Amino acid sequence: MLPHSFIMIAAIVIIVLTQTLIVVSSVPEADKISSLPGQPQVIFQQYSGYITVDESQQRALFYYFVEAEQDPASKPLVLWLNGGPGCSSVGVGAFAEHGPFQPGDNNVLLKNDYSWNKEANVLYLESPAGVGFSYSTNKSFYASVTDEITARDNLAFLQGWFTKFPEYAKNDFFITGESYGGHYVPQLAQLIIQTKTKINLKGIAIGNPLLEFNTDFNSRAEYFWSHGLISDSTYEDLTRVCNYSSIRRLIQNGDLRGDCDRVNNLLDTEVSNYIDEYDVTLDVCLSSINQQAYVLNQLQETQKIDVCVGDKTTKYLNRKEVQEALHANLIGVSKWSTCSGVIHYDYQNLEIPTIPILGSLVKSGIRVLVYSGDQDSVIPLTGSRSLVNGLAKQIGLNTTVAYKAWFEEKQVAGWTQVYGDILSFATIRGASHEAPFSQPQRSLVLLKAFLEGKSLPSIA
Ligand SMILES: *[C@@H]1O[C@H](CO)[C@@H](O)[C@H](O)[C@H]1NC(C)=O
Numbered sequence: 001m002l003p004h005s006f007i008m009i010a011a012i013v014i015i016v017l018t019q020t021l022i023v024v025s026s027v028p029e030a031d032k033i034s035s036l037p038g039q040p041q042v043i044f045q046q047y048s049g050y051i052t053v054d055e056s057q058q059r060a061l062f063y064y065f066v067e068a069e070q071d072p073a074s075k076p077l078v079l080w081l082n083g084g085p086g087c088s089s090v091g092v093g094a095f096a097e098h099g100p101f102q103p104g105d106n107n108v109l110l111k112n113d114y115s116w117n118k119e120a121n122v123l124y125l126e127s128p129a130g131v132g133f134s135y136s137t138n139k140s141f142y143a144s145v146t147d148e149i150t151a152r153d154n155l156a157f158l159q160g161w162f163t164k165f166p167e168y169a170k171n172d173f174f175i176t177g178e179s180y181g182g183h184y185v186p187q188l189a190q191l192i193i194q195t196k197t198k199i200n201l202k203g204i205a206i207g208n209p210l211l212e213f214n215t216d217f218n219s220r221a222e223y224f225w226s227h228g229l230i231s232d233s234t235y236e237d238l239t240r241v242c243n244y245s246s247i248r249r250l251i252q253n254g255d256l257r258g259d260c261d262r263v264n265n266l267l268d269t270e271v272s273n274y275i276d277e278y279d280v281t282l283d284v285c286l287s288s289i290n291q292q293a294y295v296l297n298q299l300q301e302t303q304k305i306d307v308c309v310g311d312k313t314t315k316y317l318n319r320k321e322v323q324e325a326l327h328a329n330l331i332g333v334s335k336w337s338t339c340s341g342v343i344h345y346d347y348q349n350l351e352i353p354t355i356p357i358l359g360s361l362v363k364s365g366i367r368v369l370v371y372s373g374d375q376d377s378v379i380p381l382t383g384s385r386s387l388v389n390g391l392a393k394q395i396g397l398n399t400t401v402a403y404k405a406w407f408e409e410k411q412v413a414g415w416t417q418v419y420g421d422i423l424s425f426a427t428i429r430g431a432s433h434e435a436p437f438s439q440p441q442r443s444l445v446l447l448k449a450f451l452e453g454k455s456l457p458s459i460a
């Protein structure tokens with residue numbers, strides 16, 4: 001009798017204990033990364049895996065999540081979205097811009113001293129399906145992907161992710177991104193508000209964002225000209241004969257001919273193939289341009305910035321053992337690539353202006369930061385600055401911090417202006433389209449101030 005009930009109680013205790021253990025730890029445990037091949041030892045946790053966004057269509061998005069180096073429970077949660085449309089936030093954002101590691105030579109990962117996980121828990125999402133390791137088993141999905149679909153799937157992703165990581169629901173939440181993220185980021189924020197989804201959204205930050213097709217693309221001409229990349233006569237053609245937004249539109253429609261074709265050819269020839277249009281002062285990665293590039297082998301290698309990090313990331317993420325460590329699968333594609341080769345994004349969507357969405361976010365009390373790497377000729381600072389300034393006027397926000405230089409280590413790190421203490425613009429001096437890639441330290445200072453809702457540092 002006694003031994004019998006003892007065995008029963010013991011059995012019940014064991015069952016309850018195992019179940020509790022499974023409930024508490026099984027889900028994130030499965031996504032926990034024990035270690036990435038070649039990584040140095042770190043004190044924070046990393047997770048990666050899939051969140052299903054459409055059960056019946058078997059559509060799932062891949063994420064990589066790095067907890068803050070210290071005290072993750074009290075640090076904000078930051079979602080990062082690269083643009084394209086169709087480029088990977090894991091490949092570009094995490095491994096080339098502001099993640100904890102960057103691929104170096106000999107299969108080694110180097111520690112990034114200015115990783116954004118010094119200030120936040122950072123979530124990198126490959127979106128929409130068809131980008132990176134994210135997939136849809138029904139390939140018809142890829143035929144026409146739109147901003148609306150992307151925003152809806154991103155929201156479904158967040159809901160699934162918070163179910164997996166419920167402890168992060170109480171942290172302040174921010175959405176950040178760059179380039180075509182100028183669409184993804186505000187559109188996702190707006191959808192969270194419209195659907196009244198319980199997410200602790202506090203602000204958004206977008207770098208060199210596409211906000212308004214004509215303003216952004218037409219600002220390129222003056223940028224090229226003022227930086228000496230094109231001649232006076234080509235600049236005049238771009239203002240009088242065919243402006244760049246028209247050229248861009250015709251290229252997208254496969255319809256570039258006549259005068260616009262002629263102006264575009266002049267532009268291409270004068271700028272040359274050996275300029276990285278995403279940073280007009282940075283050297284190019286010669287191995288990734290073409291064989292002829294070796295003719296220019298007198299070009300110096302830069303010391304601080306590895307301009308070939310993109311190539312190294314592609315190699316790294318295509319290694320079998322790396323994919324296993326990341327719990328990543330290649331579904332419907334033969335290799336991981338920086339920008340999707342399977343998605344047909346609806347290019348008409350590039351023309352959707354997102355600047356009015358920034359206005360409505362501000363009105364809902366969401367903090368908005370637009371920042372610009374000032375060496376980028378693809379979405380130049382001048383277009384973004386005038387759009388933000390115009391928005392402030394339109395919605396009646398007065399300047400609360402007048403245009404002024406901000407500082408990092410006693411050097412000017414850029415310029416900034418703040419409107420109504422809720423909408424801000426900032427440049428990052430010497431930074432590319434992918435600002436944290438070429439100015440990691442200044443970018444981290446900017447992120448910290450943004451997350452804390454503080455002004456950028458003045459001279460010490
Ligand atoms: C696949 O997706 C397409 C477009 O999204 C949809 O119309 C079709 O019904 C789907 N096919 C199946 C088998 O679910």
Ligand SMILES: *[C@@H]1O[C@H](CO)[C@@H](O)[C@H](O)[C@H]1NC(C)=O
Pocket residue numbers: 214218242243245246
């Ligand atoms: C660009 O060119 C188009 C077509 O000629 C014209 O409609 C548009 O007003 C121009 N935009 C600017 C800003 O010059």
Ligand SMILES: *[C@@H]1O[C@H](CO)[C@@H](O)[C@H](O)[C@H]1NC(C)=O
Pocket residue numbers: 396397398
């Ligand atoms: C903005 O400035 C104008 C002119 O100085 C002033 O009349 C107005 O009240 C200010 N608006 C706000 C919201 O502070």
